[in-house]
Amino acid sequence: MTINAVEMKNISKSFGSVKANDSIDFSVKKGEIHCLLGENGAGKSTLVKILFGLYNKDQGQIKINNKPVKINNPAGAIKEKMGMIHQHFMLVDRFSIIENIIAGQEPTRTWGTSIDKKKAAVKVKEISQNFGFDLDPEALIENLSVGEQQRVEIMKALYREAEILILDEPTAVLTPQETEELFEIMESLKEDNKTIIFITHKLNETMEIADRITILRDGKKIGTVNKNDTTPQKLANMMVGREVLLDLEKSSKNPGKEIFSIKNLSYKNPVSGLELNEINISFKKGEIVGLAGVEGNGQLELEEIIAGLKAPDSGEILFNSQKITKVSTRERRNMGLAHIPSDRNKYGLVGNFSLAKNILLGSEWNPEFKNKFMIDFDYLNNYTDQILKEYDVRFSGKNSRASELSGGNQQKLIIGRELSRGAEFVLAAQPTRGVDIGAIEFIHRQLLKIREEDKAVFLISAELDELMSLSDRILVIYEGNIVARGKVEDFDQEELGLLMAGHSREER
């Protein structure tokens, strides 16, 4: 008899009127890598959170290693040797790696009264070396890149000697190289006979790493398939319930005159010490310029400087030949800059505001939305309805708060707000992060539409596919320097990956 590391039977869970999980049966064999696939809001996270004791199921049974168990909280799950790497990292920014890893199971000395830092460091180093992680245990989380933070998350689970690892969308924030590294780690964990549940909505990843795949849609299980018996197109259709176009059509187009440019821009991040060096970029009407790079190489700094959230140390920014280096965020937006921020929860949305008030963000002083001194809610509500419809934002009620939307819909809301302002220059940072294929397809089409309208787009992305299929020109950033630039046709994926990792063109 095969051992099922995890067996979930007839699991249901509702949030208010939303049925997040509807009688789901889900089982994972010991030692396999099992992919959970589904669109945003399909119920993937809910299912694994129930497994991990974070949510209380409404009904259903759970068996671990063929033995029925009751898991009331994560402590219970940890006891069953489960470990979970969450979609939103569960790390305390201002604590060190060590502290984040050992909390809850601290090695102690002097009769348990104080934490044995040395013992902890030794153990953390040991795990770190076993799996080839290169991390300083004393480093603070806030100074780590996303990929590094993810490793800390994995180490947390390994430190607790987890046999069953749940990874909830671990690759959403990783670069291709980092993803490759993660997959290597996963393979080596599998060799260690550990069981892995892996959540994603990226089909190519699924095809690469999974042994079996379970697809969820609208809270229901659609089916479980062996990887070898399926194709990406089949999976996509199961996920979405309709035919999905996986390839985009991009017209060929000659760029117009320059609209936005960055000249000799330098900046040093006082916290991380990262330096942007003499960056020069020019953006022309009707083109998409892509910025490739491993997270933490200066993209965020560049994004914030262009948006006006940070001031550069030196250099100039020109918009329509006007100097805007010292101009405020508001002013830049008024001049026609749209910004899809990479960190949507931090910058892009106000979770507690209604959808209409989120649409109003940044336009509240705009006369269009006012009638004398007051905000013109009639106008705003109409405008909002229009955008929500046009950008296919799905929400439950008229008075929904932004925090109640699923991630993909939140992103569509932001994109709708930013793109419908008639901007001439769109700064789109990680626009499809954590978003499902349906939405990705939609967002890509929107960006291409903007290009058709003869506007300029600066696309900062960690997704090479995305960059390759959307951009006209590509720049590669590494440690704050633009290390390569050229037409998209001049690059191939593999070459880009190497450039991003710091190998120069000649080296190849």
Next chain:
Amino acid sequence: MNVLGTIFSINTLAAAIRLVVPIALAAVGGAFSERSGVINIGLEGMILTGAFAGAVGSYYSGSAFFGVLAALAAGAILGLLFSFFTIDLEADHVVAGVGINILSLGFTTWLMQVIWGQKGASPQVAGLPEIKIPILADLPLLGDLLASNSPIVYLMFIIVISSWYLLFKTPLGLRIRFTGEHPEAADTLGINIRFIKYFSVTLSGVLAALGGSYLSLGHLNWFSSNMSAGRGYMALAANIFGQWNPLGGFAASMLFAFTDAVQMRLQGMNLNIASEFIQMLPYVLTVLILAGAVIRSRPPAALGSHYKSNK
């Protein structure tokens, strides 16, 4: 007369140490509560209740020691009540804290009438004797200062240091800080956040009440209605000023207490300065130092929020 000599004397420091006890203990209590994520405006009421229970305990038992125990118990009960409302019932921390303060004021004044048939001040009860610690007396300079004091003063020093140790060096402390920063993360690590919060908030009640019992059994030996007189708010400020760290909180409390002691001495010199301005000294100085301070307060990230595991 040598103004500066009088002000910066060992006597002033000794006075500051007496004045600091209730503020510092409550500030340390506040550090626990807020490090675990619960804003504690109820410190004022907790001090007051501690002072009251201390006097009642001593009144009935005839022993100040039992008075202190009664104060600790009352602080624990109030802390548990506050925990129950803020943690289990998910009450807004600020409102519940205000409620605790008002309840404490009402209950202590009412019970005074029930127990002693009078408002205002209780009869005198057995107070804590000062104790002498011979080894400390031999210290140069500080010998006079530390040789003889109320036991609660010594306890305060021990508590300040051990609280710092507890919060920053022990597993429990790490879990408390984790819970205040990111309760969900703490939860996923298998930390029992409900226990951690209950523990921290209850401890804050106990410590503030201990501070209160110093007022009614250490510094004085009776209870006087509303005798906390705003010390809980000063503790609140001290805790924030001290970066939610017991040592910092103690230092900030000491700043208030010392300038207050200086203020009292300045007044007694009857210099040609309006007494109002002299009385302002501790408050103005605090604002100035705070405005000039380089380190910026960064509260625990989840301070004031509610989190329930296993929804």
Next chain:
Amino acid sequence: MAFNKNLKEILYSVAAIISALLLGALLIKLSGHSALKAYYYLFYGAFGSTYNIAQTFLKTIPLIFTGLAVAVGFQSGLFNIGAEGQLYLGAFAAALAAIIFSNLPGFILIPLALAAGALAGSLWAAVPGILRAKTGAHEVITTIMFNYIGILLTTFLLKNYFKEEGPVDQTKKIAEQARLPELVANTRLTWALFIAIFVIIIIYYLLNHTAYGYDLQLVGENINAAEYSGVDSDKVIINTMLLSGGIAGLAGSTMVLGVLHRFITNFSPGYGFTGIAVAVLGRNKPLGVLFAAFLFGILESGGMSMQLFAKIPADLMTIVQGLVILFVAAPSIFKILKNKSGIFRGDNS
């Protein structure tokens, strides 16, 4: 939907108040009094006659202002514990204005004095606001300190420059025409009530229907999003403190122009601190503040009659107030009840 949500909140609040009163009844019983009689007089004291109703409103007015002041701060993420000090500055400035310009006619003098009070409160709150915005000094600390400083400062100024001869530290009485006209004769219930309600309405619209209020709430909800969308959060923080302090200042000026007719040291029984409770009880919303302040007004003015006629010590009323606050703070008590007993069935959440 939204209406449903608000209705639910109101239901919970009513349930909380009733529970607190029941618990209070138990205490009254325990202390050997008749709870029925006590609550009869509570009600009688609050609503029993025109005079009593007027007194209830009289108690409500300063709490509307201070509650609103604290609430506006909270809306922007600022905890203004300094309403008490701002109120004193406001009262002092209003009295001064009324005295200095005593030969102006009332229709100029009253608005002038009110404005002077609001301005003084604003300026007093501005300092902690500026410190917060420019140096990051935590407003909880600075506003607490500014309470003490402000009260001492007004006392000093009063004593040395504006004191009326006599045994009380007070200014002389303000001129007749500077006093707010009474709504009901001999009750001291004045136009201040309308001013308070007017301010509530203004603030409601300001917060919910203007770009200014939008920015204010935005800074409170998500300061990063505010910066992202081009809001100067430092400016908003300072402006919010100005607004908050101005409203607290109005609490002081209406007390002077409507009730006391002069500035007296230590006249406030802690309106600024009660304002914190009022604000949070009212969920930091203008209309909520109105109801919460009214509730406090009822408890206080009813409490006076309870004390007089049912001989219930005032402290029991304090306890009931504390209980109301605790229960209203914790609506989930009733959600638990609801799930267990179905009392609140019918609303679908």
Next chain:
Amino acid sequence: LAEGRIAIVFATGGLGDQSFNDMAFKGIKAAREEYGISFDAAEPTSISEYETYLTQFSALNRYDLIISIGFDQADALNTVSQRYPQQKYAIVDAVVKQDNVASYVYEEKQRGFLMGAAAAMMTTRTKDEKINPAKVIGVIGGMKIPLIDENIAGYIAGAEYIDPEVKVIHSYVGGWADPAKGKELAKAMIEQRADVIWGAAGRSGLGVLKAAAENNIYGIGADSNQNHVAPEHVLTNGMKFVNHTVKRAVKQVIENNFKPGVHVLGIEEQGLGYTESLLPAEIIKKLEKIKNKIAAGEIKIPATIEAARK
């Protein structure tokens, strides 16, 4: 409803203030014992409540006398007494010039003078183990208000009258209900070698007496007899016989002998005085002489601290 014949509205400090509220309460209770009257009492918590309570009592139209305790009721009583001209009122510590109001005020500076004189005589008696050679005495006020300052001015003048070399220091607690702070202020004075300290600070003053006991010097109580706080260390109490005043006001009304107008109560009228407590016989003798001189108008006492310190 309320059944009393007398109503009394206390000052916002409330009962338990160890000062005029408590003394007034004592007086009204004594009147109840003696004249068989009943009374209703109100304890306002803010200044704005005075007028409400006074109006409510007046409107009942059933009281022979309504008594206001405390200087800050003057405005409220002034208004209400005009609205109810038939109602008789008394006010303690303030003057309300209405035909239906009897105002009782005290010559506070006289009390201060006596206390200052007693303290100054005491501080030179170095044979006493509680007394040191330095000629320093102190007085601690609750808050800097005119009534307290008049006491302090008298205290300074009284000391000066006995011995110009005696140094008088004074300070304020900043509140009436913070005995811990009262104690610390006294300790600060003791550091300056004060050995007799008067605490004129309501309940904060109790802390002064506690400091006196702990440091083995003399403390002086205020308003009511506070010997019980530190029987071995309370030298005397600066008494303000609000109880007598209240009782007398009641008596006059009951005997149909209501006397509106201003009644200034000093030492002569036995509105103010002191307790013998630990005072040595010779000092009592001298104090009695001073009392007579004050009563006879032979001693002029300044009313402000500036004047007293010259």
